[in-house]
Amino acid sequence: MNDAARKLAPLPKDQADQHYREAPNNLEAEQALLGAILVNNDAFYRVSDFLKPVHLYEPLHRKIFEVAGEIIRMGKTANPVTVKTFLKADDKVGDLTVAQYLARLAAEAVSIINAEDYGRAIYDLALRRSLITIGEDMVNIAFDAPLDMPPQSQIEDAERRLFELAETGRYDGGFQSFNDAVALAIDMAGQAFERDGHLSGISTGIHSLDGKMGGLQRSDLIILAGRPGMGKTSLATNIAYNIAASYEPEVQPDGSFKARNGGVVGFYSLEMSSEQLATRIISEQTEVSSSKIRRGDISEADFEKLVACSQMMQKVPLYIDQTGGISIAQLAARARRLKRQRGLDVLVVDYVQLMSGSKKSGENRVQEITEITTGLKALGKELNVPIIALSQLSRAVESREDKRPQLSDLRESGSIEQDADVVLFVFREEYYVKNMEPRDELDPKYEEWKMQMERVKGTADVIIAKQRHGPTGTVKLAFQSEFTRFSDLADPSFTQYEH
Known part of the structure; x- marks a missing residue:
């Protein structure tokens, strides 16, 4: 965000001296991407297949991305004027109102050509934050050594979460919009039509x-x-x-x-x-x-x-x-x-x-x-x-x-x-009929058994x-x-x- 938004109240001297690591993020890339989307809505489709609101670091940016995406999917135009109506008017970004912040994002927008690059950078940083969360959980659980979670279970749990992150780019569940579900169903029908x-x-x-x-x-x-x-x-x-x-x-x-x-x-x-x-x-x-x-x-x-x-x-x-x-x-x-x-x-x-x-x-x-x-x-x-x-x-x-x-x-x-x-x-009826074979071939039931065996063999x-x-x-x-x-x-x- 801008410098004003980043200013925080000074910490006490002993805390300020402690080493503090901020989670990986790139607010400038998020601003550049949102600006490109607000100026040209086609930029949204360059990133929408892999980038979701949850991947953005700043909560306000998440909200802007989500609202803009919904407006664009409905076939309408997303710009600073249409997006601001869905955001809280009294929120402040440093010295700016939300409306002024949206206008500045659009005014300083970069070319649509770079939209995908910015999207990828934001996505990669989100994955790194997810990895940090999984790593912190692993360390904390290993230190605590709870009785109900032996080391083998910890390994399996970490493996599961890392696998989900590698497969889908997310490490927790969550709701999926009905639109996405419908698109998947149509996709499946198309694949069935083409398959042998x-x-x-x-x-x-x-x-x-x-x-x-x-x-x-x-x-x-x-x-x-x-x-x-x-x-x-x-x-x-x-x-x-x-x-x-x-x-x-x-x-x-x-x-x-x-x-x-x-x-x-x-x-x-x-x-x-x-x-x-x-x-x-x-x-x-x-x-x-x-x-x-x-x-x-x-x-x-x-x-x-x-x-x-x-x-x-x-x-x-x-x-x-x-x-x-x-x-x-x-x-x-x-x-x-x-x-x-x-x-x-x-x-x-x-x-x-x-x-x-x-x-x-x-x-x-x-x-x-x-x-x-x-x-x-x-x-x-x-x-x-x-x-x-x-x-x-x-x-x-x-x-x-x-x-x-x-x-x-x-x-x-x-x-x-x-x-x-x-x-x-x-x-297999044959299995049961076979076991019912009369011992004597002269038994009158033998012919009946033979016919039944022929039918099920x-x-x-x-x-x-x-x-x-x-x-x-x-x-x-x-x-x-x-x-x-x-x-x-x-x-x-x-x-x-x-x-």
Whole structure:
């Protein structure tokens, strides 16, 4: 501000001698930028995509920038006369009234050409102030050493705040105007129109499933549940590999990469080792049975197939973390790191019940699962990626005549159903019919069983039990158990049906 505005009452001698550091700011750059905007409103659009009112240091400048922006967005002209009506008339800036200060800003305005440079300088200084705040908090918490925040939690909290600052240029939440939300929605529709298959989300590689869900939507928590033996890990692995294999990067203006199709996938395998997971994917891709691969019972031609497949798979952006019993905080920290280093478009967690919560909820398993699902939902929104989380179902399914899963079968917590945007159940009737085979082939029921087996053999149902932005219903898929592969049914007589 001008010299008069900067004058402060003199401090007592002992305080004045103490070293004082002012937070990084450049009031002259803020004045120059605001002046350029008031003289030529086009200057606002040069900085509005990255500069927000909160980035300006001086509160009055924030208010001027905010008011001018609102006037310009409404299609009206922002100048000293129109802006002053929205500011307090009795406020003083040194010896000047607000109206006189606005007139001086416009009178001393620089060329519009420099507007973006000034905007960048202001933005960088705001980031530095944010870094100072995060650093001060880290130091203060580390000195205090509170019992409820051990060093590991402090590291994870600092990492989260630094990640948010790096990703979005801000380190706290806040409201977003409805205008911005509408613009994002229109943007998404435009991307869906241009993308292969016209999907608003990321394609799973299984067309009948995409048809019902529109692909995997960003920031959604997708719960994929089923009883043991139903193939939930196989379906998750199939989807993860399909997405990673169809990854096509697109260079952004700032030099970063964004997925045009497919995406970079992070897979938390808490149950299986990375080798077991890789064996499943190789089996699915080469159509060589995974049990044969493990036993080494393969021909030379099969081996050549495996080698060719592995060479192709080395280029696929699928990253596996096989740490067992990982906590939600550790998972989040690693996911942020992956996004910063390699990019990230989809996360898969196999499975929720093998994760651990914080010690606070350790006594109560329901509270722990609630903390985990809430944490996954928050992480999906923070990273802006869909998260596929696998979950077990309770044994209640086995005691029923109809073995089809229902939402009430989700184990240990209603929070899984509540936090999920989509709930998918994998159900293979073949699994249950196979176990009902009569021991005697001469049994009159044997023919009936055989017919039933023929009807369900090689098929699987994916039941969409909940979907926030689409229909529920059932999708019939083909399942080849020896290759653990789900795919679209070739027979068109099998149709999807809705509830």
